[in-house]
Amino acid sequence: MTREMQDPITGLRAVSDVRADAAVGAGAQDWQDQSEVFNGTAVTGLRDARSSDGNDTRQIPAFVFGEELADLAEGDPRVVVLTADLGRASRANDFRDRHPERFFNAGIAEKNMITMAAGMASTGCVPFASTFASFAALLGAEQIRTNCAYPKMPVRVVGHHSGISLGFYGTSHHSLEDLGIMRTIADLTVVAATDANHLRSVLRASLDHPGAMYIRLGRGRDPQVYDAPPQVEFGRALTLREGGDLTLIAVGSTVHPALEAAERLGRHGVGVRVLDMFSVSPLDRAAIERAARETGRILVVEEANLTNGLGTAVGEVLLELGIQGVRFRKHGVPDEHVPVGPPAALYAHYRLDAAGIETIAKELL
Structure with missing residues (x-):
């Protein structure tokens, strides 16, 4: 017909x-549905049962965002949620279903959404403005700096599906520059959620945190690291494993594979300390200094461009401390545009999986 x-x-x-x-x-x-093809879990040899079908979808960062905020909003009338037409992808729609009068879809207008959030914050609201990390940080950088951070508005810009988690969508949707851009903005707190339980803690702690924040979420397939929501303090790293030979400093999606790599190295008698440096700005300088003095070797692992990311931030601290004899290396995505492909294949390609991190650690050792 x-x-x-x-x-x-x-x-x-x-x-x-x-x-x-x-x-x-x-x-x-x-199109927003997370299919196996686009997540890379359907690719033979690259499937990880712990982070795909076997994982409770409610234990995925992108999927507890709306639910947790809806719970918080029950007792806090300041909480409002905005989306740039990605309510399904972030599950912000879970908030909409319970608090429709406090949910705002700005459409495909990310800059306008962030400015709207700043206006709402000026009236006493605590807005959570969410969209893909590539759109939030790259398109909205000026609005985050000028409208949110500069006037110290309590806006929480939430960038979900960060890094290369939207592998098949290509460079326009990859977010490898956000940590480097966001950490250079004055008066902006920059944090990255590790898993669902950690995200719950970050959202709860953000409610009364002064000033603006950028909250980075993962791929929506992140395996569980924390059995329960941990106690978090912005500016202080979480120590997940002790060791005296090497420190792995990880953030977001790299925390779980870093822990696995540490376990592998531990079987060979290597003591590996693992820090979840979820607070990129402010940075836990004391934890970095302890790691340098007590282990002598530091490897920073991040799903981000190596230029000006967390690794650079840690390196700056080490340079300022001037501790002699520390071996340091940063590991992430080189300064290039990432190929199009399933995330699992891209993580393996850039050695951001457990096996790859183990290999890099051995080179440093």
Whole structure:
């Protein structure tokens, strides 16, 4: 069955298949769904049962965001949530379903959304403005700096699906520069959630934290690191494992593989300390100094561009401390545009999985 349509501007006529148009329309509605192909879990040899089908989807950072904020909003009338037409991808819709009068969809207008959030914050609200990390940090950098951080507005810009977690969507959707950009903005707290329980703690702690924040979320397939929401303090790292031979400083999606790499090295008698440096700004300088003095070797692992990221921040601290004999290396994505592909393949390619981190650690040792 076909239909004839006329372009209102050019006047040209075209014939289309109605059934095909309907199929495309249905696909457009479902594009935000996290399919196995786009997550890379359907690729033979790259499937990790602990972080795909076997994982409770409610224990995934992107999937507890709306639920946790909806719970917090029950007792805090200041909480409002905004999205740039990605309510399904972030599960901000879970908040909308329970508090529709405090949910705002700005459409595909990320800069406007952040400015709206700043205006709401000026009236006493605590807004959580969410979209893909690539859009939040790159498109919204000026609004985050000028409208949120500079006037110290309590806006929480939430960048979900960060790093290379949207592998097949390509460079426009990869977010490797956000940590480097955000940490250079004065009066902006920059944190990265490790898993669902950690995200709950970050959101709770953010409610009364002064000034603006950038909260980085992972790929939506992150395996569990914390059995329960940990106590968090912005500016203080969480020590997950003790060791005296090497310190692995990880953030966000790299924490779990860093722990696994530490376990592997431990079987060979190597004592590896693992720090979850979830607070990128402010940075836990004391934890870095202890690691340098007590282990003598530091490897920073991040799903981000190595230029000006967490590794650079740690290196700056080490340089300022001037501790002699410390061996230091930063490991992440080199200064290049990432190929298009499933995330699991990209993590393996850039040695951001446990095996890759173990290899880099051995080189440093």
